[in-house]
Amino acid sequence: MTKLREAQPHLWSNPDLLPVEEALNRLPLKLDDIQAAEARWHRFAPLMVALFPELTVTHGIIESALIKIPRMQHVLEMGHMVGVKGSLWAKGDHDLPVAGSVKARGGIYEVLCLAENRVLEAGLITDSDSYKAFCNPHIKDYLGRFTVSVGSTGNLGLSVGVVASALGFKAVVHMSGEAADWKKRLLRDKGVDVVEHRADYTAALKAGRQQAANDPQMYFVDDENSQTLFLGYSCAALRLQQQLVDADVVVDLRHPLFVYLPCGSGGAPGGITFGLKSVFGDAVHCFMAEPIQSPSMLLGLMTNFEKDLSVYDIGLKNDSAADGLVVGRASRLVGTLVRHLVSGVFTVTDRMLFRFLYWLEKSEGLRIEPSAAAGFAGPLFLMASPAGADYLSRAGLRDHQSNIRHLVWMTGGRLVPDSVFEGYLKSHV
Numbered sequence: 016m017t018k019l020r021e022a023q024p025h026l027w028s029n030p031d032l033l034p035v036e037e038a039l040n041r042l043p044l045k046l047d048d049i050q051a052a053e054a055r056w057h058r059f060a061p062l063m064v065a066l067f068p069e070l071t072v073t074h075g076i077i078e079s080a081l082i083k084i085p086r087m088q089h090v091l092e093m094g095h096m097v098g099v100k101g102s103l104w105a106k107g108d109h110d111l112p113v114a115g116s117v118k119a120r121g122g123i124y125e126v127l128c129l130a131e132n133r134v135l136e137a138g139l140i141t142d143s144d145s146y147k148a149f150c151n152p153h154i155k156d157y158l159g160r161f162t163v164s165v166g167s168t169g170n171l172g173l174s175v176g177v178v179a180s181a182l183g184f185k186a187v188v189h190m191s192g193e194a195a196d197w198k199k200r201l202l203r204d205k206g207v208d209v210v211e212h213r214a215d216y217t218a219a220l221k222a223g224r225q226q227a228a229n230d231p232q233m234y235f236v237d238d239e240n241s242q243t244l245f246l247g248y249s250c251a252a253l254r255l256q257q258q259l260v261d262a263d264v265v266v267d268l269r270h271p272l273f274v275y276l277p278c279g280s281g282g283a284p285g286g287i288t289f290g291l292k293s294v295f296g297d298a299v300h301c302f303m304a305e306p307i308q309s310p311s312m313l314l315g316l317m318t319n320f321e322k323d324l325s326v327y328d329i330g331l332k333n334d335s336a337a338d339g340l341v342v343g344r345a346s347r348l349v350g351t352l353v354r355h356l357v358s359g360v361f362t363v364t365d366r367m368l369f370r371f372l373y374w375l376e377k378s379e380g381l382r383i384e385p386s387a388a389a390g391f392a393g394p395l396f397l398m399a400s401p402a403g404a405d406y407l408s409r410a411g412l413r414d415h416q417s418n419i420r421h422l423v424w425m426t427g428g429r430l431v432p433d434s435v436f437e438g439y440l441k442s443h444v
């Protein structure tokens with residue numbers, strides 16, 4: 016707790032991690048639920064092509080590439096004088112179509128669920144119809160009676176707003192103080208009502224939740240309490256499983272996958288962790304990454320989410336250039352679901368984020384936003400800190416380190432305007 020309070024970057028290993036079978040048996044969600052979510056994505060695929068022509072090449076499925084990044088691995092090693100054993104990979108969610116961030120997996124999924132439920136209830140479509148029918152004016156008009164609302168630090172609002180307006184819903188996004196201006200502008204251009212809050216994410220969420228509670232036609236995508244978002248994110252695991260097969264990469268206990276996931280409220284990294292553990296079992300090790308001033312998931316896990324503490328309560332500022340990760344109180348729902356699945360959490364400084372972002376652009380030509388750079392500290396902590404060494408030896412991997420595949424989940428960047436990205440590059444010192 017001292018390192019947390021003193022805002023020192025460090026790796027925390029989760030003492031509550033359990034063997035996967037035991038952990039999953041305790042959960043109300045199963046692999047079946049992930050498969051059902053995946054089936055829903057496929058039902059909507061023909062419609063998604065019609066709404067978003069950029070999805071034609073993937074037949075309506077929103078997915079990103081799995082990328083090997085050896086040059087970045089080399090730069091990380093040189094920059095930190097640390098040998099990173101094993102190979103370094105990235106999951107390219109920074110480039111996810113339609114929404115440009117990992118939020119495409121959760122936010123879009125929840126809006127599709129809502130649309131499906133409303134239209135089935137009203138009898139405007141049946142199970143056997145092609146979902147292209149959602150393009151019919153009478154269905155769009157019907158959905159236009161409802162408003163989808165969401166609180167966001169930027170990217171969740173983008174994903175929800177873009178798909179909600181494409182389906183005909185009205186949309187309201189409650190943006191917290193750190194949300195970037197370009198994200199607000201992009202949404203307004205799509206006809207989304209953007210409400211700007213000076214306060215932090217927790218406050219923006221609360222305002223949105225209250226507004227929706229007073230309006231029966233308004234549906235609130237609740238990032239702190241949404242199992243639907245969680246399941247949308249979890250489908251990433253099924254997709255990754257196939258990508259690894261296609262890349263001839265075997266994942267087993269002796270050839271483990273270490274995954275590093277930037278964490279804000281917890282929905283994205285939590286849902287992905289649940290999916291990965293369900294698919295790869297104990298062969299996958301999932302770590303979350305948070306800014307030193309916003310380690311809300313770490314605080315929640317350390318205290319068992321019992322005291323409902325926020326990072327302010329331990330004297331931190333809840334502030335970072337990683338806008339997507341500036342969350343003072345993580346989702347207790349998610350924290351409770353992943354408590355026995357997460358291997359650990361590490362914290363990073365903004366300086367580290369900008370360095371990783373810069374190196375990645377120089378070495379691999381990939382452009383990510385600051386939040387998406389947080390995971391790159393993971394392999395360094397594993398390989399070069401006492402907590403990392405301890406984790407590897409407890410996992411029985413000390414002698415198998417060169418078999419590790421380090422997978423950094425890059426969570427956003429595609430929509431960042433060039434001028435804003437140039438500013439990020441200059442923030443590297």
Ligand SMILES: *Cc1c(COP(=O)(O)O)cnc(C)c1O
Nearest residue numbers: 170279280281282283339426427
């Ligand atoms: C939202 C976000 C995250 C974290 O997701 P949570 O569900 O809030 O934990 C990570 N990276 C980026 C770029 C994001 O926008």
